[in-house]
Amino acid sequence: xxxxxxxxxxxxxxxxxxxxxxxxxxxxxxxxxxxxxxxxxxxxxxxxxxxxxxxxxxxxxxxxxxxxxxxxxxxxxxxxxxxxxxxxxxxxxxxxxxxxxxxxxxxxxxxxxxxxxxxxxxxxxxxxxxxxxxxxxxxxxxxxxxxxxxxxxxxxxxxxxxxxxxxxxxxxxxxxxxxxxxxxxxxxxxxxxxxxxxxxxxxxxxxxxxxxxxxxxxxxxxxxxxxxxxxxxxxxxxxxxxxxxxxxxxxxxxxxxxxxxxxxxxxxxxxxxxxxxxxxxxxxxxxxxxxxxxxxxxxxxxxxxxxxxxxxxxxxxxxxxxxxxxxxxxxxxxxxxxxxxxxxxxxxxxxxxxxxxxxxxxxxxxxxxxxxxxxxxxxxxxxxxxxxxxxxxxxxxxxxxxxxxxxxxxxxxxxxxxxxxxxxxxxxxxxxxxxxxxxxxxxxxxxxxxxxxxxxxxxxxxxxxxxxxxxxxxxxxxxxxxxxxxxxxxxxxxxxxxxxxxxxxxxxxxxxxxxxxxxxxxxxxx
Amino acid sequence: xxxxxxxxxxxxxxxxxxxxxxxxxxxxxxxxxxxxxxxxxxxxxxxxxxxxxxxxxxxxxxxxxxxxxxxxxxxxxxxxxxxxxxxxxxxxxxxxxxxxxxxxxxxxxxxxxxxxxxxxxxxxxxxxxxxxxxxxxxxxxxxxxxxxxxxxxxxxxxxxxxxxxxxxxxxxxxxxxxxxxxxxxxxxxxxxxxxxxxxxxxxxxxxxxxxxxxxxxxxxxxxxxxxxxxxxxxxxxxxxxxxxxxxxxxxxxxxxxxxxxxxxxxxxxxxxxxxxxxxxxxxxxxxxxxxxxxxxxxxxxxxxxxxxxxxxxxxxxxxxxxxxxxxxxxxxxxxxxxxxxxxxxxxxxxxxxxxxxxxxxxxxxxxxxxxxxxxxxxx
Numbered sequence: 001x002x003x004x005x006x007x008x009x010x011x012x013x014x015x016x017x018x019x020x021x022x023x024x025x026x027x028x029x030x031x032x033x034x035x036x037x038x039x040x041x042x043x044x045x046x047x048x049x050x051x052x053x054x055x056x057x058x059x060x061x062x063x064x065x066x067x068x069x070x071x072x073x074x075x076x077x078x079x080x081x082x083x084x085x086x087x088x089x090x091x092x093x094x095x096x097x098x099x100x101x102x103x104x105x106x107x108x109x110x111x112x113x114x115x116x117x118x119x120x121x122x123x124x125x126x127x128x129x130x131x132x133x134x135x136x137x138x139x140x141x142x143x144x145x146x147x148x149x150x151x152x153x154x155x156x157x158x159x160x161x162x163x164x165x166x167x168x169x170x171x172x173x174x175x176x177x178x179x180x181x182x183x184x185x186x187x188x189x190x191x192x193x194x195x196x197x198x199x200x201x202x203x204x205x206x207x208x209x210x211x212x213x214x215x216x217x218x219x220x221x222x223x224x225x226x227x228x229x230x231x232x233x234x235x236x237x238x239x240x241x242x243x244x245x246x247x248x249x250x251x252x253x254x255x256x257x258x259x260x261x262x263x264x265x266x267x268x269x270x271x272x273x274x275x276x277x278x279x280x281x282x283x284x285x286x287x288x289x290x291x292x293x294x295x296x297x298x299x300x301x302x303x304x305x306x307x308x309x310x311x312x313x314x315x316x317x318x319x320x321x322x323x324x325x326x327x328x329x330x331x332x333x334x335x336x337x338x339x340x341x342x343x344x345x346x347x348x349x350x351x352x353x354x355x356x357x358x359x360x361x362x363x364x365x366x367x368x369x370x371x372x373x374x375x376x377x378x379x380x381x382x383x384x385x386x387x388x389x390x391x392x393x394x395x396x397x398x399x400x401x402x403x404x405x406x407x408x409x410x411x412x413x414x415x416x417x418x419x420x421x422x423x424x425x426x427x428x429x430x431x432x433x434x435x436x437x438x439x440x441x442x443x444x445x446x447x448x449x450x451x452x453x454x455x456x457x458x459x460x461x462x463x464x465x466x467x468x469x470x471x472x473x474x475x476x477x478x479x480x481x482x483x484x485x486x487x488x489x490x491x492x493x494x495x496x497x498x499x500x501x502x503x504x505x506x507x508x509x510x511x512x513x514x515x516x517x518x519x520x521x522x523x524x525x526x
Numbered sequence: 527x528x529x530x531x532x533x534x535x536x537x538x539x540x541x542x543x544x545x546x547x548x549x550x551x552x553x554x555x556x557x558x559x560x561x562x563x564x565x566x567x568x569x570x571x572x573x574x575x576x577x578x579x580x581x582x583x584x585x586x587x588x589x590x591x592x593x594x595x596x597x598x599x600x601x602x603x604x605x606x607x608x609x610x611x612x613x614x615x616x617x618x619x620x621x622x623x624x625x626x627x628x629x630x631x632x633x634x635x636x637x638x639x640x641x642x643x644x645x646x647x648x649x650x651x652x653x654x655x656x657x658x659x660x661x662x663x664x665x666x667x668x669x670x671x672x673x674x675x676x677x678x679x680x681x682x683x684x685x686x687x688x689x690x691x692x693x694x695x696x697x698x699x700x701x702x703x704x705x706x707x708x709x710x711x712x713x714x715x716x717x718x719x720x721x722x723x724x725x726x727x728x729x730x731x732x733x734x735x736x737x738x739x740x741x742x743x744x745x746x747x748x749x750x751x752x753x754x755x756x757x758x759x760x761x762x763x764x765x766x767x768x769x770x771x772x773x774x775x776x777x778x779x780x781x782x783x784x785x786x787x788x789x790x791x792x793x794x795x796x797x798x799x800x801x802x803x804x805x806x807x808x809x810x811x812x813x814x815x816x817x818x819x820x821x822x823x824x825x826x827x828x829x830x831x832x833x834x835x836x837x838x839x840x841x842x843x844x845x846x847x848x849x850x851x852x853x854x855x856x857x858x859x860x861x862x863x864x865x866x867x868x869x870x871x872x873x874x875x876x877x878x879x880x881x882x883x884x885x886x887x888x889x890x891x892x893x894x895x896x897x898x899x900x901x902x903x904x905x
Binding site: 061062063064065067068069072135139140141145147148151152153154155235236237241242243276277278279280281282283284285307308309312315316319320323324326327330331333334335337338339340341342343344345346347355358359362363366369370373374375376378379381382383443446447448450451452453454455456457458459 | 560564568571572579583589590593602605614615622629632678691692717727729735753755756757758760763833862
């Protein structure tokens with residue numbers, strides 16, 4: 001491994017194209033990571049502004065702003081953008097930036113593939129978003145259940161399918177790159193069980209992506225041929241089965257949920273030990289727990305489908321497997337708790353987001369446990385309780401972990417410390433508003449409000465108003481983050497190589513900002 | 527100054543809204559044995575989660591207060607303990623077992639569809655429910671009855687919203703109490719989901735497949751629910767209302783329905799001989815159109831193409847009358863166009879077809895009579 005990497009120090013070392021060409025043709029993992037992160041943030045604001053319109057419509061009962069069909073387009077595209085455009089690319093951006101630096105590699109193993117997997121993404125989202133102006137965007141929910149998305153589609157199915165195909169190709173290439181990099185470019189002496197947990201979680205996530213993205217590609221292709229070429233995969237009148245669609249979709253969809261949360265586990269397993277000044281508790285049990293969750297994620301998919309008329313034995317199997325996920329997930333939460341226990345804790349902004357992550361993600365986990373109980377799921381299914389559940393897991397879970405990561409490594413990326421007052425304002429505004437936004441959704445769901453409706457009965461009016469106010473406040477709070485980042489790029493206190501005294505890892509052994517090329521000669525790990 | 531006005535307005539809206547209806551924050555206990563079991567399970571898991579949450583978050587906050595650097599706390603060096611790690615893997619397994627056992631029992635009860643005394647087929651279609659009582663010769667559609675003027679506020683505040691806003695229908699499903707009622711649930715187009723929280727029954731209506739569910743209601747009353755699976759544009763506008771009657775009242779109601787059905791059949795026969803004027807047809811046609819067609823094709827006939835084509839200037843509304851009658855009566859398979867032959871009377875069909883051929887500048891001058899519809903379709 002060492003001999004091949006040392007020879008790769010080329011003569012064009014240190015060369016950097018300028019202007020737009022630098023970004024278009026770059027094969028540098030740091031540039032590509034930066035582009036992923038900016039792209040994710042732009043998509044986050046795009047999907048977020050759709051959520052603002054949704055919340056404005058739901059501010060009061062009655063239809064005030066948008067018609068029901070456009071409302072469905074907004075909820076659908078909001079979901080698609082946040083999943084495929086914001087959370088996943090943000091994690092890929094972090095992987096790009098940090099994995100080579102954490103394992104002492106000069107770059108990702110497949111740099112040209114890396115460039116391509118980023119640059120096809122803007123095209124995917126251009127196709128998806130252009131459908132708004134070309135006869136209507138997808139309006140069948142981000143889960144695109146057939147036959148609503150086939151026979152009864154508004155003509156947006158082709159846009160949707162091709163956009164998803166491109167996103168899928170991008171994800172698969174990114175995942176291949178992560179796996180190849182981790183397997184081949186680790187610094188000498190860095191065995192698998194010495195890798196930072198961050199690297200482990202991305203490693204496992206990459207396998208999940210490779211396993212399920214082709215399933216997604218398959219199901220959208222079947223959707224395409226059902227809609228335009230007369231096949232009947234999901235059409236009962238032609239011998240197909242609409243429920244089979246859901247089985248295939250959720251076989252992708254459930255591991256997808258873990259694709260969006262395992263990297264978050266890796267992030268907080270990095271930040272919490274740093275600011276507790278204590279080693280991560282139970283490193284190896286963390287690795288095993290992550291692997292168990294990844295394995296279990298393949299055998300629980302039908303818990304999304306308890307009401308579709310599954311036989312009793314199926315319901316029991318999927319209920320038991322789903323309940324089992326609580327065990328490794330619990331191990332993780334307990335380990336973070338034990339890491340903090342008797343540490344020497346300080347509350348820098350990345351730590352604040354990490355602690356908020358652990359508590360709020362656990363609340364999302366509790367509602368997940370409740371949803372796993374099949375008989376009670378008959379009441380929760382497709383209500384705002386589910387909406388509350390997955391927003392706790394994805395917003396206060398995944399998104400908060402991404403913020404923790406961004407604040408943690410911003411000094412390394414930019415060479416400047418960020419403005420702590422502004423960053424704390426971002427944290428507190430987000431924390432308060434996000435709970436005002438999502439917590440009452442539990443009540444709404446329990447009281448019987450279905451999800452994906454543009455208008456509602458009067459007993460839901462009070463909470464919806466609070467939720468909307470929380471939503472607007474949360475949306476605005478995210479602009480503070482933009483301000484922090486821009487300020488931090490333009491200047492600020494000079495960051496030392498290791499700005500956090502409790503931090504460990506190879507990325508802190510290089511100067512801040514990290515030079516364009518790092519670890520051309522691999523470091524030695526004992 | 528302006529911001530102060532805005533906040534007063536906001537406060538005003540908040541307080542006025544709280545007078546509309548009671549908000550509830552927990553799951554309903556419902557009115558069936560199953561719904562009580564489900565509620566108990568829900569509370570059990572909620573309590574378990576609360577206790578675990580208190581312990582875990584308690585420990586975290588303890589360390590956040592007492593193990594902080596600013597208080598001079600020095601970090602310990604431990605980073606693993608096999609004993610503790612085995613403990614917090616095994617204890618959760620027992621907690622899960624305590625949850626899984628009652629859940630399994632309830633699930634087995636929910637899935638036992640045997641020995642029902644009454645069977646009702648429920649068919650969802652965009653965006654209404656159809657109820658058909660087995661062996662009783664009784665079936666009817668159930669449609670949202672909240673007037674459009676209450677919910678469509680896009681061009682103005684509209685009418686004041688009623689007490690059961692969006693949760694009221696023209697003809698509720700009627701079932702007896704203390705009898706096991708079995709539902710056979712299916713769909714004519716996309717997937718819907720029939721949900722009444724008070725019964726803890728939620729079952730998807732899947733086109734081409736029949737799902738079973740059942741209930742046995744303890745108390746008479748009116749129970750409301752909604753479609754729970756995204757089914758297109760008006761998913762939010764297909765409520766479910768169930769009236770549960772004492773056994774004897776239910777039997778009386780069934781008899782009444784049979785008498786009414788005979789009367790309706792006779793009226794249908796009589797209408798065949800009737801010759802209606804253009805004005806009569808247009809008036810009845812317009813009200814029928816608004817009730818049954820405007821959700822998709824819009825009140826102004828413009829539709830929402832491509833899913834729901836415009837009728838204004840459409841080749842069907844301007845072309846051959848018999849083709850027009852055929853598509854309205856029999857629907858068009860593979861599209862959202864339903865077969866209205868079984869939803870409307872002959873008179874309404876004749877009127878609505880006449881209306882579509884003469885409204886919004888579709889001035890064909892064609893008059894379609896009840897007998898024409900009968901002749902064209904053999905209905």
